[in-house]
Amino acid sequence: MTTTTAAHPAAPGPAGGSGDTGTVVSFQNVTKSYGEVRAVDGLSLALHPGETVALLGPNGAGKSSTLDLLLGLRPADSGTVSLFGTTPREAIASGRVGAMLQSGGLMEEVSVRELVTLGCALHPRPYPVDEVLSRAGIEEIAGRLVNKLSGGQEQRVRFALATAGHNDLIVLDEPTTGMDVTSRQAFWATMREQAAQGRTVLFATHYLEEADAIADRVLVLNKGRLLADGTAAEIKAKAGARKVAFDLDGPVDEQALRALPGLTAFDLTGRSVRLQSRDADATVHAVYALGLRPRNLEVAGLGLEQAFIALTEAEEATR
Numbered sequence: 171m172t173t174t175t176a177a178h179p180a181a182p183g184p185a186g187g188s189g190d191t192g193t194v195v196s197f198q199n200v201t202k203s204y205g206e207v208r209a210v211d212g213l214s215l216a217l218h219p220g221e222t223v224a225l226l227g228p229n230g231a232g233k234s235s236t237l238d239l240l241l242g243l244r245p246a247d248s249g250t251v252s253l254f255g256t257t258p259r260e261a262i263a264s265g266r267v268g269a270m271l272q273s274g275g276l277m278e279e280v281s282v283r284e285l286v287t288l289g290c291a292l293h294p295r296p297y298p299v300d301e302v303l304s305r306a307g308i309e310e311i312a313g314r315l316v317n318k319l320s321g322g323q324e325q326r327v328r329f330a331l332a333t334a335g336h337n338d339l340i341v342l343d344e345p346t347t348g349m350d351v352t353s354r355q356a357f358w359a360t361m362r363e364q365a366a367q368g369r370t371v372l373f374a375t376h377y378l379e380e381a382d383a384i385a386d387r388v389l390v391l392n393k394g395r396l397l398a399d400g401t402a403a404e405i406k407a408k409a410g411a412r413k414v415a416f417d418l419d420g421p422v423d424e425q426a427l428r429a430l431p432g433l434t435a436f437d438l439t440g441r442s443v444r445l446q447s448r449d450a451d452a453t454v455h456a457v458y459a460l461g462l463r464p465r466n467l468e469v470a471g472l473g474l475e476q477a478f479i480a481l482t483e484a485e486e487a488t489r
């Protein structure tokens with residue numbers, strides 16, 4: 171994982187929070203291939219000041235490639251990427267962007283404090299070193315050598331480097347990987363503070379519960395394409411299906427149950443039936459029409475995880 175901070179003295183723009191009302195990130199029909207693999211496929215999106223946005227997708231969906239393009243680490247094959255109305259390179263040079271990425275290592279033979287001090291020195295609009303250490307919760311390990319840290323502690327040091335100065339956009343690629351639950355909660359509390367000050371936060375994650383709890387907007391990627399863009403609730407609704415669960419008394423006719431209308435998933439364990447249906451009303455009516463008397467009947471919306479699986483499976487089925 172690398173940490174990107176600006177290394178140029180120019181410091182235009184407001185100090186802390188963007189204050190912009192315009193577009194922070196813009197992708198217009200962006201495509202990127204590696205040989206035969208199309209990692210990003212005609213992606214268009216716009217992020218606005220103060221949004222906290224989760225980038226979700228299965229392995230290989232194109233999340234890291236999208237973040238690399240956004241940060242100007244790789245050129246797009248076609249289409250336009252801009253940050254704050256300029257090129258990614260210019261935006262980063264002006265110190266408006268902080269990032270935690272998945273690749274690369276930290277400088278090793280230095281203490282945490284020395285590394286954070288360097289990160290602050292490189293930023294055009296730095297915070298005081300002690301403030302950066304404290305925000306990342308690493309004051310107690312400030313004297314330790316970086317190569318003696320645990321994985322979760324390293325992540326916090328990377329976070330400190332990504333927030334060493336006043337950034338308007340913070341980009342995080344799976345930032346809480348390796349953190350324990352307490353560290354993860356503390357991390358997101360800090361990110362919420364950053365967002366509340368008007369910063370835009372974009373994070374890629376495999377933890378759907380994090381996207382559900384933290385993001386006010388979720389982008390679902392699959393095979394480099396945007397499958398869904400909305401609040402977690404909108405994504406769940408877009409997946410269309412609902413959960414239907416009930417228990418049965420008496421003999422269970424699995425074949426008849428599998429033939430219920432609208433089913434997108436089916437599980438029968440003993441006498442417990444767990445379904446997903448794109449038309450829960452029709453499914454439940456058909457259960458009664460079979461002469462069954464379901465007990466403990468529950469009908470509920472999908473969780474984000476189930477919605478995510480349903481969306482990506484539907485996309486696979488159309489290819």
Ligand SMILES: Nc1ncnc2c1ncn2[C@@H]1O[C@H](COP(=O)(O)OP(=O)(O)OP(=O)(O)O)[C@@H](O)[C@H]1O
Nearest residue numbers: 204207208209227228229230231232233234235236
């Ligand atoms: N440097 C590269 N050379 C060749 N193929 C690449 C390269 N980087 C990524 N890919 C391919 O591009 C596709 C998208 O990869 P990417 O790393 O962007 O996905 P991701 O959503 O971040 O995946 P993960 O969740 O596993 O990190 C994958 O098929 C991957 O194998």
